[in-house]
Amino acid sequence: MRIFHLLREVTVEYGLRQGEFAARNGMHPTDVRALICLLDAERAGTDATAGWLGERLGLNSAGTTAVVDRLERLGHVARVRDTRDRRRVLLTVEDRAKELGRAHFGPLVEGAVTLLGGFEEGEKEAVRRFLTGVRDLMSDGDAS
Incomplete structure (x- = not known):
C-alpha cells in the first residue's frame, strides 16, 4: 500500500502544480x-479533434467547445483543417503554450529525467509496467 500512497501523493502534488500553472x-x-x-x-x-478531446476529458460537446474556445482565445490552441479530409478540424497546440509549459514544468521534467538516469534498465521497466498498469486500470474503469 505504501507504493500506492506514494503514487497518490505524487498525483496530488502534480495536480497542485497544474493548478498553479492554470492560475498563473x-x-x-x-x-x-x-x-x-x-x-x-x-x-x-494522433489526430486530435474536438470529439476526441471531449472523450479524453469526459466532457460533452458544449463543454469541449468552451474549453477549446478559451484555449484558442488565449493563443494556446489552433483549429486547423485536416489536409487529408477538409471536413475535419484538428486541434494543435501553439508554440506559445509549449513555451509556457516548459518554463513552468521544465525543472520538474528535467529533475525526473535525472532521477531516472540513476535507475538500472530493469528498474525503469518495473516503473513503466507499474505506471502503465495503473493508468490502464483507471482508463478501463476497473479502479472505480
Whole structure:
C-alpha cells in the first residue's frame, strides 16, 4: 500500500502544480488537462479533434467547445483543417503554450529525467509496467 500512497501523493502534488500553472496563465484546470491531452496526441502522432478531446476529458460537446474556445482565445490552441479530409478540424497546440509549459514544468521534467538516469534498465521497466498498469486500470474503469 505504501507504493500506492506514494503514487497518490505524487498525483496530488502534480495536480497542485497544474493548478498553479492554470492560475498563473488565466486558465481553468480543465484547460491544462486539455493541453496535456493534445500534447500527448501530438507526441503519439494522433489526430486530435474536438470529439476526441471531449472523450479524453469526459466532457460533452458544449463543454469541449468552451474549453477549446478559451484555449484558442488565449493563443494556446489552433483549429486547423485536416489536409487529408477538409471536413475535419484538428486541434494543435501553439508554440506559445509549449513555451509556457516548459518554463513552468521544465525543472520538474528535467529533475525526473535525472532521477531516472540513476535507475538500472530493469528498474525503469518495473516503473513503466507499474505506471502503465495503473493508468490502464483507471482508463478501463476497473479502479472505480
